[in-house]
Amino acid sequence: MYAPADLELDLVARSLAAFEFARDKGGVLVGYSAAALLGADCAPLDAPAEVAVAVRTNARPGLRIVRARIEAGDVVARWACRVTTPLRTAWDLARRLDLVEAVVAVDALARKGRFAPSELLARRAKAPAARGCRRLDGVVELANPRAESPMETRLRLALRRAGLPMPRVQYQVCDEHDYVVARVDLAYPAAKLAVEYDGAVHYDPIVHERDRRRDNDLADLGWHVMHLCAQDALPSQMQHTVARIRAQLGMRTPRGG
Structure with missing residues (x-):
């Protein structure tokens, strides 16, 4: 991917490049990349770009690739890219991060997406075997969408x-x-x-x-x-x-x- 020499290669820029790389592979930006394009400030400075693809794809440095098919209802368009919705992004991050960073992500995404953190528990009821979903009770208990940073x-x-x-x-x-x-x-x-x-x-x-x-x-x-x-x-x-x-x-x- 080519970019102006003076462009700051932050997570948004790296995520846009990741989507171009994965566009023809059914790519959808997920995790911290989705959060960044949704305007939810929750990623660490060194977070890699993250993309889900429907086909086998070779790994790339600085890019986290997930092999998954994302349902259409979990996808929205941002910056001419396909990204997971705020609720789906919170679902993905909250199940894999430690407690504090999971709450940080849910706070930011719930505020931007205007959803109640308890909706994560409703989603769990439909997918009770999803990896990491048993820890959502603690995350939801501590989450507060009123937080602004x-x-x-x-x-x-x-x-x-x-x-x-x-x-x-x-x-x-x-x-x-x-x-x-x-x-x-x-x-x-x-x-x-x-x-x-x-x-x-x-x-x-x-x-x-x-x-x-x-x-x-x-x-x-x-x-x-x-x-x-x-x-x-x-x-x-x-x-x-x-x-x-x-x-x-x-x-x-x-x-x-």
Whole structure:
């Protein structure tokens, strides 16, 4: 496949090339490739392109090839490619990934596809012998389509594993007149504690200024906002991050709350 020399060879670009390679073999983009073209941000940076084909096909470096026939009802068109639907993509990923990354994938795909995670269990009822489907109960229990980023999901699950209460997701903070002052990534309303994950967009000066004004509005209502960055969400730092949140929660939770 040929591409401009300055093109970033991200998962979308590699998936488009994979589809061209497999187009005449009945190819359908699946797994992380399907998620990427559906606009669901859940794949690791080094994820290979993934394609399902109906005929035997030789392996290629950086390409995961699955021998399978995908039913027409599980296929949609994106970027002039055939890709699995959000629900089918979630079904495929949730059965093979570890628990945390499975929940990350289901959160992102359920949000984009506007389906309830419980639909995965309904699908399992029709295919009870499918590999990995017995673990879907745990994935569905933890999934929340309101989550807006993989890091938000990973942090939410880290707090749960640490024994802290599950925070509210994309929580709307209202004033005494029920006017929505802000919507925060994760919240403990009783403690008036908000936890925000700041991706790259939050370093834009205009966005940064907007965030600070919003933090001041929340402070006027007695809320404390903790801002976390990419480094705070690294596996090596997650324990420290959770400890900071635990400390704030302990200081701010009313007695008996």
